[in-house]
Amino acid sequence: MSVRPLIAGNWKMNGLGSESAAQLTDLVEQASEYKDVGCDILICPPALIVREMVTLTKGTNVQIGGQDCHMNVSGAHTGDISAEMLKDAGATYCIVGHSERRTDHLETNEVVKAKAEAAIAAGLIAIVCVGETLEERESGKTLSVISNQVKNSLPSDVTAQNTVVAYEPVWAIGTGKTPTPDDVAEVHAHIRSDLKSVMSDADGVRLLYGGSVKGSNAAELMALEHVNGGLVGGASLKAGDFWPIVETSI
Numbered sequence: 616m617s618v619r620p621l622i623a624g625n626w627k628m629n630g631l632g633s634e635s636a637a638q639l640t641d642l643v644e645q646a647s648e649y650k651d652v653g654c655d656i657l658i659c660p661p662a663l664i665v666r667e668m669v670t671l672t673k674g675t676n677v678q679i680g681g682q683d684c685h686m687n688v689s690g691a692h693t694g695d696i697s698a699e700m701l702k703d704a705g706a707t708y709c710i711v712g713h714s715e716r717r718t719d720h721l722e723t724n725e726v727v728k729a730k731a732e733a734a735i736a737a738g739l740i741a742i743v744c745v746g747e748t749l750e751e752r753e754s755g756k757t758l759s760v761i762s763n764q765v766k767n768s769l770p771s772d773v774t775a776q777n778t779v780v781a782y783e784p785v786w787a788i789g790t791g792k793t794p795t796p797d798d799v800a801e802v803h804a805h806i807r808s809d810l811k812s813v814m815s816d817a818d819g820v821r822l823l824y825g826g827s828v829k830g831s832n833a834a835e836l837m838a839l840e841h842v843n844g845g846l847v848g849g850a851s852l853k854a855g856d857f858w859p860i861v862e863t864s865i
């Protein structure tokens with residue numbers, strides 16, 4: 616089954632207005648050379664500039680997403696933003712359960728699941744992140760940890776259209792280290808098989824790899840079976856670094 620890849624950039628807590636706008640404008644210009652780039656291109660900037668970035672990308676083949684959302688639609692949750700607010704600002708996707716959220720904000724699988732469901736209810740596509748720690752990998756627990764996260768973090772109404780799964784080994788995020796292609800292929804095949812046990816259109820779900828993806832390793836990683844794109848942190852901040860990664864999926 617052919618699945619349209621997704622190359623997503625996660626800007627995390629980086630970038631101020633004018634510099635972010637300049638990088639996004641460069642990316643849009645690169646992408647505009649293609650009528651159809653053959654993959655979905657997504658940038659998830661800090662929430663504060665989502666609306667501005669949506670304006671900059673209107674009518675282009677670059678989409679804008681959120682990095683997180685609250686599980687509730689509105690209410691007394693100081694400092695949080697809801698999926699509906701992201702949707703209202705023009706976002707189309709929302710990352711949930713990034714390992715930095717799981718660690719910094721003690722988000723459990725149950726919280727991640729509720730956030731994914733909130734994102735979908737608001738009309739966004741949820742990008743649900745899973746991944747093992749180094750300790751878990753070294754003690755041979757990778758596949759069971761991933762299965763547990765997939766089983767408990769995915770929304771109950773999961774479909775290939777409303778959910779993307781990103782495999783991001785925690786030890787590979789921002790470290791310059793990546794698993795071997797064989798290790799990535801093994802985990803992605805495992806996730807696909809887990810999905811098949813809970814949904815009928817599992818083959819259509821996009822499975823992203825994330826963790827120190829850069830121009831020099833993207834082609835090999837993106838070509839693996841069951842890898843349908845990437846979630847990119849550091850290398851998404853500059854259009855000149857991100858574009859070569861996008862190009863591997865064109």
Ligand code: PEP
Pocket residue numbers: 625627783787788789790791825826827828846847848849850
């Ligand atoms: C991420 O933040 O999701 C990520 C994968 O970061 P990096 O590419 O910098 O490792």
